[in-house]
Amino acid sequence: MLPFVEFKPNRVAEGDPFHLWGLGLTWEPWLLAAIVAAALLLALSGEGPRVRAAKVAVGSALFAATLLVALRAGAILVTEATPFGRVGPISGFWIAALASFLIVEGSLRTASWNPMIKGAIRVLPLAIATGALASGALDSFAMVQEYINRADRFSQELTTHLRLAAVAVMAAVVIGVPLGIVAWKRRLLERPVFTLVNTIQTVPSLALFGLMIAPLALLSRQFPLLRAMGVQGIGAAPALIALTLYALLPIVRNTYTSLSVIPNAVIEAGNGMGMSRRQLLRFVEAPLSVPIILSGIRTSVVQAIGNTTVAALIGAGGLGVFVFQGLGQAAPDLIVMGVIPIILLAVLIDRGMAVLIGLVTPPGLRKDTL
Amino acid sequence: MIEFSCVTKHYGDITAVDSVSFRVEDGQVCVLIGPSGCGKTTTLKMVNRMLDASSGEISINGRNVSELAAEQLRRGIGYVIQSVGLLPHMNVRDNIAIVQRLKRVDRRQRYRRADELLELIGLDPEQYRLKHPHELSGGEAQRIGVARALAADPPILLMDEPFGAVDPLNREVLQTEFLRLQRALKKTVLFVTHDLDEAIRLGDTVILMKDGQIVQHDSPERILAAPRNQFVRDFVGADRALKRLSCFPVEGYIREAQQIAQQDAASFSNGGRGPDSVVWVYGADRALVGMLQRSSSGYKVITLKPEEVGVVPLSSMKEALSRLLGQGIRAVPVLDQRNCVIGEVRLPDIEELNQAVL
Ligand SMILES: Nc1ncnc2c1ncn2[C@@H]1O[C@H](COP(=O)(O)OP(=O)(O)OP(=O)(O)O)[C@@H](O)[C@H]1O
């Protein structure tokens, strides 16, 4: 079996790998083994609603047990004698966690249960982990130690991260939706608009952030007013511009698509029964296009959360700060501490948007969304 | 009353409608027919100002449409478009009620009206009102399209191939329904079609168009009996005698039918009738179940499906003839809504009607 956790006497030292049975635990490894055996048995026992329910239960139990073993390992390995000691989950832990995710998600995907129940099951492991975190049981973990050492900084960068991404996406909506509409209404502008947004998308994000620096620095020097507003070659201004540009494509594309898929006959029927321009928008165009535009925004937000990481490089802050600090200090735990919240944010926002889109999609169109 | 005087419509260099003049009297159905691209849709769309005429004048009840606000004008005219165009995100009830919603009629009243219209077009409100367009068949969708046009009770209807997407059998059913509705509602209708049988059956007058011009504007019978020129003759085709049967509804040719209850069928004996007579057999609720046929050992019952053999009073004589030929029997039963036999149509009557024209 693969090593499960590692122990490091301090932050930058090499870790000592520990196996599941090498930790001096009593019954916990056996519990984990029993659950794994049960999962294997289930994997061989075919299909059916009962098997599916059992798989979800075993998968969730696997996660709980994995976390439990890691917790106990932390309590045993980090003692008074090693004040700077810390444990980190390694291959065995991650594989068990991943297996748990695959088992649960794989069964949920095909299950025809109430979406609320499905949602609850998906959130459950997150809730358990958060609970463990809040209770202090995870304090001996390396990532958590990194977090505890920077708790203030963390919440500050988290806010910055969210704000950067949110402002960028909002700006992209304000620019992108009209751009999509114009591209649809004026055939002449369709090509140039799409060439532009497509080209932006192909520039690597780091390069785009870099590109922002020179012109903005110039502008800032030329116009004191801009400088007074905080526009400089580095910092939030170039980051926001780059992030907004990146967020444009999905929004412009989906706006355009959402209009182009409204059947002509439907528009003609609306006009023919005497709808005014505003009524046509309200009764026909908006209900049909808003869900598609929203799913473009969904893509943009998720991308923006990821791209904002890079913004730290030009001094705009955000969770990327920890990632790049971690890279600089060769402290992998710090990197992980920055990356995990980014992933969680992206996933949560993605699910939240999916629910929102489900809500605004009129029932007659719902069959092929989500 | 709709009146066109010297109306012309150009699209760039193309003259889609060329100096057209005609009039549709109140309560009448005027059918526009002609080859594809002859300008039927263009003519229709100028009435509710979906298109504006390049020159000439169109008036409704004496008022020039170009002087009316387009939106107001359209809300007063029912419009059934060639491709149905139901709003996919709304259920059937909201689709039907949409014009009234634009007119700010309150919800309860709109929904009551929608149910009424579903009844009227022969769809069960319980079953249909909450369905969405993607759950409807082509024929059902077209009927809903008609119901939507009727919802605000406009005195004028514009219908662009409203039954175009329906198979021939269901098309006849829809035409029959249209005739029934039109008898009750007496709308002023401008109706576009490709199908000559449909034009003849539904129109009080028929306008045959070619290259944007009117070739002949006449009653259906006159179009068939006295084609103005070779184009009309070709368009009408060699079987115009047969087509003429579409002009006549069955109701004028119903003869008394002999019928018998199922339980008495075994003891039936021929009461000395001629070889033409058919004896219809009805079941428990007096609905048609079959007919008696002579066999070596007396009479036996042949089971029939009412919807396959029967016609209704508003069916055309052509339909009756095709049922006769299809079933190989000498008479077709005329049925009411509950499939009870109210009479029959006999082959000799059809033959006589047919000879009259030749
Ligand atoms: N928007 C347009 N721009 C240019 N030409 C058009 C336009 N709409 C129609 N036309 C042309 O005008 C002529 C009449 O078209 P219209 O749609 O009225 O024909 P139609 O009789 O309804 O044909 P169909 O039976 O195929 O529906 C055709 O030659 C068509 O190509």
Ligand SMILES: [Mg+2]
């Ligand atoms: Mg047409």
